[in-house]
Amino acid sequence: MLADVAAEAGVSPTTASYILNGRADEMRIAPATVAKVQAAVADLGYRPNRSARSLRTRRTATVGLVSDQIAGEQYGSSMLTGASLAARELDHLVVMGESGGDPELERLLIEEMLERDVDGVVYATRTARTVHLPQGLRGVRSVLLNCEDLDERLPSVVPDDEGGGRAAVATLLAAGAREVWVVGEDPVPEATAGPRRMAGIRAELATHGLDVAGLVRCDWSVTEGFEATSRWLAGGGRADGLVCMNDRLAMGVYQALAEAGLRVPDDVSVVSFDGSALAGWLRPALTSVELPFTELGALAVRRLLDPADHGGTDSVPMRVRAGGSVRPA
Amino acid sequence: MLADVAAEAGVSPTTASYILNGRADEMRIAPATVAKVQAAVADLGYRPNRSARSLRTRRTATVGLVSDQIAGEQYGSSMLTGASLAARELDHLVVMGESGGDPELERLLIEEMLERDVDGVVYATRTARTVHLPQGLRGVRSVLLNCEDLDERLPSVVPDDEGGGRAAVATLLAAGAREVWVVGEDPVPEATAGPRRMAGIRAELATHGLDVAGLVRCDWSVTEGFEATSRWLAGGGRADGLVCMNDRLAMGVYQALAEAGLRVPDDVSVVSFDGSALAGWLRPALTSVELPFTELGALAVRRLLDPADHGGTDSVPMRVRAGGSVRPA
DNA sequence: TGATGCGGCTGATTCGATTCAGCAGTGGTA
DNA sequence: TACCACTGCTGAATCGAATCAGCCGCATCA
Incomplete structure (x- = not known):
C-alpha cells in the first residue's frame, strides 16, 4: 500500500503519491524526501494497485482489441503481436476479444471492455475492408486496424x-x-x-x-x-x-x-x-x-494512445519479399 | 452509478447491490423490491464500474495469458481463440502478452498482469514442452497450456x-x-x-x-x-x-x-x-x-476459473483429419 | 406481557490510490 | 512590524462499489 510506503518514509501518502507520479518537481518536493520515498518503495517492493488508481483516474493502462478473427490464416495473430509489443512499450496491456464475426458477440465484447475502462479500443478485421464502426464504439476513443470507415474520419491503419x-x-x-x-x-x-x-x-x-x-x-x-x-x-x-x-x-x-x-x-x-x-x-x-501486419498492429496501438493523433488513414508500405519465382532479367 | 439506481428505485445502495449480485434471496429482499431495482437498472442502462468492484473484491473478471509466441505458425493463435471464447462464456476477458521468448519481457508482462489483479494466468508455449513455472507466477493461480512443469503438480493442459x-x-x-x-x-x-x-x-x-x-x-x-x-x-x-x-x-x-x-x-x-x-x-x-489447439486454450481457461480444479495434467485427444494421402486398403 | 424471532431493509465503513485546498515556517520587502 | 511570497508538505474528500452489523416493525410463544 501507498500508505505503508509513506509511513516507512516518514511522509504523508499525498507526498508519496506525488513523487511516484513524477510530480515531485511541480510540487517542489525536496530531493531528500524523494530519495526517502524511493528507498521505501524499493525496500517494500511496492506495486501500486491498479484498480484503486483506475477508480479515481478512469484510466487503466489497458487497451482493448476486438477482431473478427485472430487465428485462422496466421494474419490476425501478427497484428496482435505488434499490438502487444507497442502496448508494452507504452506501459499498457492488451485486452483482446475475438468475435468470430458475430455482431452480438462483438457487442458484448466491446461492452465488457468499456465496463473495464479500457483507455481505447482497436477494432480490427482479418481482411482489409470497409466497415461501419459498431454502435458501442461511438464516442469511444478507437482506431480501426486493417479496415476503414469511409463515412467518418476515424483514425485507421491499413496496408498500402x-x-x-x-x-x-x-x-x-x-x-x-x-x-x-x-x-x-x-x-x-x-x-x-x-x-x-x-x-x-x-x-x-x-x-x-x-x-x-x-x-x-x-x-x-x-x-x-x-x-x-x-x-x-x-x-x-x-x-x-x-x-x-x-x-x-x-x-x-x-x-x-x-x-x-x-x-x-x-x-x-x-x-x-x-x-x-x-x-x-x-x-x-x-x-x-x-x-506488414506486425507494424499495422503496433501503429494502431501507438495512434490509439497518442493524444495528439490527427485522425485519418495511415497506409503502411508493403515491401517485396524476394523468393525465386521471378526469372532474373 | 449504483447510487443512481438505488435512488431511482427508492431503496438504499446496499439493497440494490445485493440484488445485482444475486443475493436477493439470501438477504430476503421482497420480490417487489427486486423488480423495482431491475426496472431502474434497465431504465438507466446501468453498467457496474469494474474498477470500483475490483478494488473491494480483488477480482477483475479477467484472466492473463502469457505466451512465448502467439503469431507465427498459426498455432498459438488458435489457443487464443479457444481461451477467448471460454473466457467469455465465464464472463471474463483475456489480457494477453507475448514475450517472444524473452524472459525479461515475460517477467514484465506477468508483473503487469498481477498488478491489474487478473484472476489467474494461463502460461502457454507455442510448442509442447516442459518448462519451469516463472518465479512471478509462484503462488499465483495458474494453468500451463501446451506445456508441463514436471517438478510441481501444476494444472496443465496438453495434447495427447x-x-x-x-x-x-x-x-x-x-x-x-x-x-x-x-x-x-x-x-x-x-x-x-x-x-x-x-x-x-x-x-x-x-x-x-x-x-x-x-x-x-x-x-x-x-x-x-x-x-x-x-x-x-x-x-x-x-x-x-x-x-x-x-x-x-x-x-x-x-x-x-x-x-x-x-x-x-x-x-x-x-x-x-x-x-x-x-x-x-x-x-x-x-x-x-x-x-486440438482451440480446445486446449478453452480447457485451460475453464480449469483456471474452476475453483474445484484438481490439478494435474489433462491430455486432450488428437483426432485424425482424413485427407487423400493414405491409399484406401 | 415481555421475550424471541424473523422478514426486510439500511448506515457506515472499507478497498487503495489521486488530488484539491490549504497550512506551517522562513526570508525578504516596504 | 506588518505583509507577502515562496518552499515543502499534509488533511480530508473522492472515485463506485461490496459488506458487516444492525435496526425497525410485526407475529409468535410461553
Whole structure:
C-alpha cells in the first residue's frame, strides 16, 4: 500500500503519491524526501494497485482489441503481436476479444471492455475492408486496424495495397515480363485489398504503356487457384508474368503450372501478395509483397494512445519479399 | 452509478447491490423490491464500474495469458481463440502478452498482469514442452497450456501426443502399410511432442508385431523435410507408409516424393501431425492428426476459473483429419 | 406481557490510490 | 512590524462499489 510506503518514509501518502507520479518537481518536493520515498518503495517492493488508481483516474493502462478473427490464416495473430509489443512499450496491456464475426458477440465484447475502462479500443478485421464502426464504439476513443470507415474520419491503419500492386508489377517488369496476367478477384464487396492492388497494378503497367493482359477469375483459395488456373491453361492461356492476389492462391497456381509442365520461373514468373510463411515453403520460394501486419498492429496501438493523433488513414508500405519465382532479367 | 439506481428505485445502495449480485434471496429482499431495482437498472442502462468492484473484491473478471509466441505458425493463435471464447462464456476477458521468448519481457508482462489483479494466468508455449513455472507466477493461480512443469503438480493442459502417434499408425496399418518409416525428430531437449508421438507410434506398431522400419532424421521445416527425404530416396530408401512429425515437414516430403516420381498415395501413404490449414492445401490433401489447439486454450481457461480444479495434467485427444494421402486398403 | 424471532431493509465503513485546498515556517520587502 | 511570497508538505474528500452489523416493525410463544 501507498500508505505503508509513506509511513516507512516518514511522509504523508499525498507526498508519496506525488513523487511516484513524477510530480515531485511541480510540487517542489525536496530531493531528500524523494530519495526517502524511493528507498521505501524499493525496500517494500511496492506495486501500486491498479484498480484503486483506475477508480479515481478512469484510466487503466489497458487497451482493448476486438477482431473478427485472430487465428485462422496466421494474419490476425501478427497484428496482435505488434499490438502487444507497442502496448508494452507504452506501459499498457492488451485486452483482446475475438468475435468470430458475430455482431452480438462483438457487442458484448466491446461492452465488457468499456465496463473495464479500457483507455481505447482497436477494432480490427482479418481482411482489409470497409466497415461501419459498431454502435458501442461511438464516442469511444478507437482506431480501426486493417479496415476503414469511409463515412467518418476515424483514425485507421491499413496496408498500402495500391503501392503493393505497383511494387508487384515493377518486379515483373524489371524481369522483362510484358504479358502480365492477374489471378484472383475479390468477391466480397466490402473488401478493399483486391481493387486497390488492381489499381496499383494497372497504374504501374501504364507507366510502361501496358495494361493487364488478362484476368483469371477465382477466389483466394488454394483449390480455386488450382482449378481456375488449370482451366485457363487448358484453354491455351499463356503469360510471362502472373500476379496472384495472395499466397494461398499462388500455391494453387503453382500446382496447376506444375501439372501443365510449366516451370517457375523459367516459363513464367509469379509474384503474389501476403508475404506469408507459406511463400517461403513453396519451391521455388514465392516472391511476395508482404502485408506488414506486425507494424499495422503496433501503429494502431501507438495512434490509439497518442493524444495528439490527427485522425485519418495511415497506409503502411508493403515491401517485396524476394523468393525465386521471378526469372532474373 | 449504483447510487443512481438505488435512488431511482427508492431503496438504499446496499439493497440494490445485493440484488445485482444475486443475493436477493439470501438477504430476503421482497420480490417487489427486486423488480423495482431491475426496472431502474434497465431504465438507466446501468453498467457496474469494474474498477470500483475490483478494488473491494480483488477480482477483475479477467484472466492473463502469457505466451512465448502467439503469431507465427498459426498455432498459438488458435489457443487464443479457444481461451477467448471460454473466457467469455465465464464472463471474463483475456489480457494477453507475448514475450517472444524473452524472459525479461515475460517477467514484465506477468508483473503487469498481477498488478491489474487478473484472476489467474494461463502460461502457454507455442510448442509442447516442459518448462519451469516463472518465479512471478509462484503462488499465483495458474494453468500451463501446451506445456508441463514436471517438478510441481501444476494444472496443465496438453495434447495427447502419444494417442496421436497411435492414431497415425493405426490409419496407415488399416490401409495395409507394413513398412512404416518416421520422418523427423525433435532436436529440442525440452520438447515433448516428438518423443511422445514416437512412443505411440512404436506402441501401435507393436500391437501388430511390427516396429518402426526406419527413421529419416531432420528438423521440422519444409526445406529440411525436402532435403532429408531426397537424400533418403536417393540412397534407395523405400517405404509403404510415412509418418511425418508435422505438416510443414510433410510438405517437404511431398516435394521430395514428387521430384523422385513417387505418387501419394499410390506409391506411398503419408500421415502427419498438426491438422493445420496447410494440410488441406497440399495435393492430395494430407491426412493429419490434428492438434486440438482451440480446445486446449478453452480447457485451460475453464480449469483456471474452476475453483474445484484438481490439478494435474489433462491430455486432450488428437483426432485424425482424413485427407487423400493414405491409399484406401 | 415481555421475550424471541424473523422478514426486510439500511448506515457506515472499507478497498487503495489521486488530488484539491490549504497550512506551517522562513526570508525578504516596504 | 506588518505583509507577502515562496518552499515543502499534509488533511480530508473522492472515485463506485461490496459488506458487516444492525435496526425497525410485526407475529409468535410461553
